[in-house]
Amino acid sequence: MIGSITSTPSTGPTSSSTTTISCSSSGMRQHQIGNETMNQVFGYQCLPGDSPAGEIVFAKAQPIALSCFEGAPPPQLRLFTQAHTTLHTTVSQEHGTYVYVWGIPVHPQIESSAIPSWCSRVIAEQRYERFRELLGPFVVVMDDPKTQRVIFVTDILGIRPFFWGQPQGRLVFGSAVWPLQQAGLSQGECNYDALSAWIAYGYNCTDGTLFSDLHRFPPGSVTMFQGGRCTAIPYARFAAQDRSGTIDRLADDIQEMVSAATQTILSRHTPVSIAFSGGYDSRYLLALALSSLPKDAIICATVEGDRKEARIARQVAETLDIPLQRYPVPGAVWDLYEEVYHFTPDGFPITKFFPYLIARQFPGVPMLNGFFGDALIRASRDQFQGKYETEWEGDWADTLQRKYLVVKPEVMQIWFRPEMIKRIMKRSHRPMEEAVQRGKAVGKVFLWTKFYYSHPRKVANNFLQHLDLSEALLPFYQWALLSYRMAHAYGTLSREVYTRIFHRYFSTIAHIPHSSDVSPSRRHPSPVARCIKTWSRQLLPVMCQKQSLSLLDKKRAIPLTVAGMAGSQRVEGSIRHFYRLYVLEKRLRDAGLDFAWEEI
Structure with a gap:
């Protein structure tokens, strides 16, 4: 018995060649759920003596009721979904299991509706490596009451986040930690290691979450709970090698992998949208999409926050003869959002990205995203300060920490109290030590860190932010291309590989430069975002309270905040970072949770 809960596609693109639409926080189309995430899954293990009257309640979520076959054992789990959750389900009579697949993964040979049954069979046969065949981020939850097992499967790099805890011996799980805490399934004690990593790097790269009793499921693994024990079995182990290859061979190999994945994905999902920047990744995906779909099945839209990128995007779209919906940015980029910050699934504030604006215009339409394309094909950021990892001497964890710091050490010395800097740096050093250990086991430390830290935890926010509006389609995110990258x-791999792909397969756009190659005709200073003044006004009275934002060096932070109130552009970055600290502090304290920066 198979079912699904999915969002409903909106109308397709317009037929005009270029549409320019006023782009402002008030002018863009509003989705009915605003800023709240509504594509979520939560659940818990039923214990003896549980009654419906004592059911755990998740905000804005409803329980899932599956139709069972005669004689089916009762499920061990209760699952809940929100209004726009993309969840496919099945009850397997063959295996006596209840299977839930969150996300929209596709398989080259399996119809999407059959994937839950396929997952049940793969787990029953213990052929876990077959999960590498799925394209796209996903989470599988399987309830096996016959063997009293509960099984969770995460995608290759754990891009689609999922978390678990065991309060009072009850297994609980879900796609975001704040709703679990609000449902009373976490004590809300702050994880100061995760907090320090978020301060230092802009994202949490630990295995934990904001709350110390909620944990992230391991990536690329089958995790089993049975008899009070938890066992994680990896199915996606990389083996680093040092292969070489000609530019032509590399271009042909990548074209074969990415075009096959794109064709498979688009055969299951249409229409689609694409947040088009005109960069290499988005133009490659657009060209591939046009090879599989008619133009009226592709919504190509761009937010013109950068003049050079906007000009390139228009040139590529005109060359490919595809309608381009343009959203000019009349002022500062941050003013496009009603709320600049939203909360990551693991509990921390992070800024929104342009794709969110496009998704808000076309809710329900899956969005093509070039996630991982740059890292896998152009091999960007393989070096730090012009050197590969093998050229660095000394402690690699120190090198990784410097590589990924969100702000320079000299800026931290201005913002934070000296003793707080020492604590933050010490705690945030630990996940980099872990990265060195795990990366060495694979054979490439820098690349391992990119695979498991920066891209899943930070860059993936590019599309995780809009899953409540539209699902993401990620042709570059596939086992074949990831392992290919790790093997070379x-x-x-370099930029030359990308240019060769365009020359060999999409010659009509091969001559169009990348925006980084184009010099601006005239420098246009970016206006100071209106939100900077608003935030500064909010921050100043908070700064004057001893117990608030106490990690900051107030003697320096307060003058910076006053300058922000006056609209000084030089302090814009400082105010943005102060405000993200305040957003987290306020939410923790509004929730009545014990929290102190001094505990770092």
């Missing part, structure tokens, strides 16, 4: 030596 540093320096083998």
Whole structure:
């Protein structure tokens, strides 16, 4: 028995060649759920003696009721979904299991409606490596009451986040930690290691979450709970090698992998949208999409926050003869959002990205996203300060920490109290030590860190932010291309590979430069965002309270905040970072949770 809960596609693109639409926080189309995330899954294990009257309640979520076959054992789990959750389900009579698939993964040979049954069979046969065949981020939850097992499967790099805890011996799980805490399934004690990583790097790269009793499921693994024990079995182990290859061979190999994945994905999902920047990743995906779909099945839209990128995007769209919906930015980029910050699934504030604005215009339409394209094909950021990992001497964890710091150490010395800097740096050093250990086991430390830290935890926010509006389609995110990248030596893949792909397969756009190659005709200073003044006004009275934002050096932070109130552009970055700290502090304290920066 198979069912699904999915969002409903909106109308397709307009037929005009170029549409320019006023782009402001008030002018863009509003989705009915505003800023609240509504594509979520939560659940818990039923214990003896549980009654419906004592059911745990998740905000804005409803329980899932599956139709069972005669004689089916009762489920061990209670699952809940929100209004726009993309969840596919089945009850397997063959295996006596209840299977739930969150997300829209596709398989080259399996119809999407059959994937839950396929997952049940793969788990029953213990052929876990077959989960590498799925394209896209996903989470599988399987309830096996016959064997009293509960099984969770995460995608290759754990891009689609999922978390678990065991309060009073009851297994609880879900796609975001704040709703679990609000449902009374976490004590709300702050995880100061995760907090320090978020301060230092802009994202949490630990295995934990904001709350110390809620944990992230391991990536690329089958995690089983049975008899009070938890066992994680990895199915996606990389083996680093140092292969080389000609530019032509590399271009042909990548074209074969990415075009096959794109064709498979688009055969299951249409229409689609694409947040088009005109960069290499988005133009490649657009060209591939046009090879599989008619133009009226592709919504191509761009937010013109950068003049050079906007000009390139228009040139690529005109060359490919595809309608382009343009959203000019009349002022500062941050003023496009009603709320600049939203909360990541693991509990921390982070800023929104342009794709959110496009998704808000076309809710329910899956969005093509170039996630991982740059890292896998152009091999960007393989070096730090011009050197590969093998060229660095000394402690690699120190090198990684410097590589990924969200602000320079000299800026931290201005913002934070000296003793707080020492604590933050010490705690945030630990996940980098872990990265060195795990990366060495694979054979490439820098690349391992990119695979498991920066991209899943930070860059993925590019599309995780809009899952409540539209699902993401990620043709570059596939086992074949990830393992191919890990198997080649540093320096083998480069920008030249991308340009060769365009020359060999999409010659009509091969001559169009990347925006980084185009010099601006005239420098246009970016206006100071209106929100900077608003935030500064909010921050100043908070700064004057001893117990608030106590990690900051107030003697320096307060003058910076006053300058922000006056609209000084030089302090814009400082105010943005102060405000994200305040957003987290306020939410923790509004929830009545014990929290102190001094505990770092």
